[in-house]
Amino acid sequence: MRAAKQTSHRLLVALVAVLVAALVNVTNAFAVIETYQFTSPELEHRYHKLSQELRCPKCQNQTIADSNAPISKDLRELLHRRLESGASDQEILDDMVSRYGEFVRYRPDAAGVTLWLWLAPIGLLVLALLILVSVFRDRSAAPASLSEEQRRKIDALTRSGSVKP
Amino acid sequence: MPARIRLFIPLAAFIGLFTLLLRGLSLDPQELPSALVDKPLPKFELLSLLDAEPVTERSLLGVPMLLNVWATWCISCRVEHPYLQQLSDQGIKIVGVNYKDEDRAAKKWLKDFGNPYRSNIVDKRGTLGLDLGVYGAPETYFVDADGIIRYRHVGVIDDRLWTNRLKAVYESLSKSATEA
Numbered sequence: 001m002r003a004a005k006q007t008s009h010r011l012l013v014a015l016v017a018v019l020v021a022a023l024v025n026v027t028n029a030f031a032v033i034e035t036y037q038f039t040s041p042e043l044e045h046r047y048h049k050l051s052q053e054l055r056c057p058k059c060q061n062q063t064i065a066d067s068n069a070p071i072s073k074d075l076r077e078l079l080h081r082r083l084e085s086g087a088s089d090q091e092i093l094d095d096m097v098s099r100y101g102e103f104v105r106y107r108p109d110a111a112g113v114t115l116w117l118w119l120a121p122i123g124l125l126v127l128a129l130l131i132l133v134s135v136f137r138d139r140s141a142a143p144a145s146l147s148e149e150q151r152r153k154i155d156a157l158t159r160s161g162s163v164k165p
Numbered sequence: 166m167p168a169r170i171r172l173f174i175p176l177a178a179f180i181g182l183f184t185l186l187l188r189g190l191s192l193d194p195q196e197l198p199s200a201l202v203d204k205p206l207p208k209f210e211l212l213s214l215l216d217a218e219p220v221t222e223r224s225l226l227g228v229p230m231l232l233n234v235w236a237t238w239c240i241s242c243r244v245e246h247p248y249l250q251q252l253s254d255q256g257i258k259i260v261g262v263n264y265k266d267e268d269r270a271a272k273k274w275l276k277d278f279g280n281p282y283r284s285n286i287v288d289k290r291g292t293l294g295l296d297l298g299v300y301g302a303p304e305t306y307f308v309d310a311d312g313i314i315r316y317r318h319v320g321v322i323d324d325r326l327w328t329n330r331l332k333a334v335y336e337s338l339s340k341s342a343t344e345a
Contacts, residue, residue: 058301074295098201099296099297100298101298
């Protein structure tokens with residue numbers, strides 16, 4: 001009985017492990033299978049990094065590493081060529097942006113119009129905090145004492161009998 | 166009174182957000198502004214389709230033109246084709262970029278459906294397309310007489326689009342050229 005329980009337990013653990021592994025790998029599963037020869041592992045590393053940071057202009061929610069679109073293939077080829085010719089990451093990104101605009105980067109430059117993209121979340125967070133603070137301050141200050149005029153009004157109403165205290 | 170005004174803050178926020186999102190609904194996310202607007206045509210050296218003469222960006226200057234990226238595999242290009250013919254008949258200079266295509270298929274296309282192009286640039290490997298920032302044919306670049314790209318339209322050009330928007334863009338091309 002106990003042995004059976006133990007094996008089922010083990011089975012469960014194994015199942016969870018497989019699931020977790022599948023979830024971790026799910027992003028890689030969509031990547032395009034393609035072979036490029038690199039003269040150094042460092043270039044290959046940069047290729048993977050950059051191709052996952054550049055956005056396919058045609059299929060707008062995919063990186064060029066994920067996308068099967070011909071345009072992404074062209075961009076991967078260009079990326080490979082530029083890396084092998086010794087261009088720096090910044091040069092390559094500038095090159096891509098000069099063709100397709102800031103849109104092509106998943107991490108746009110923190111300058112010009114795209115600066116808003118970086119600042120907006122911070123701005124919204126600050127705004128939310130301000131609202132939160134003001135709400136809590138109101139709540140704690142709520143049972144404020146009545147003004148002299150309000151007191152007189154209540155007195156008048158209760159005395160006239162139209163409102164019972 | 167200010168307390169009463171503050172009651173309207175959520176409503177104002179709602180209206181603001183609503184207008185913003187409503188505006189977003191009518192925007193086409195596929196329509197990207199070209200990074201090459203107000204920049205000169207990229208340098209290239211390719212052959213023309215029909216007579217295999219060398220073409221460069223300099224040989225295209227002089228008159229405002231539409232640079233139309235097309236291919237025989239592109240279905241919407243087929244849709245756009247008759248309208249380009251109409252524009253060409255009005256005397257508008259249209260230069261084609263035959264993008265990643267087979268020469269023979271392209272020549273047959275022009276023979277079968279008519280040729281609205283003043284000339285065609287063969288971009289078999291898509292290098293010019295890449296430099297132009299092409300991401301989906303058909304694309305049409307509005308280039309002034311000095312070879313500066315002033316506007317890019319992605320997708321089919323039809324009569325409605327032309328009269329509503331693109332005609333004015335085209336006319337502004339010759340205006341900027343005469344001023345310069």
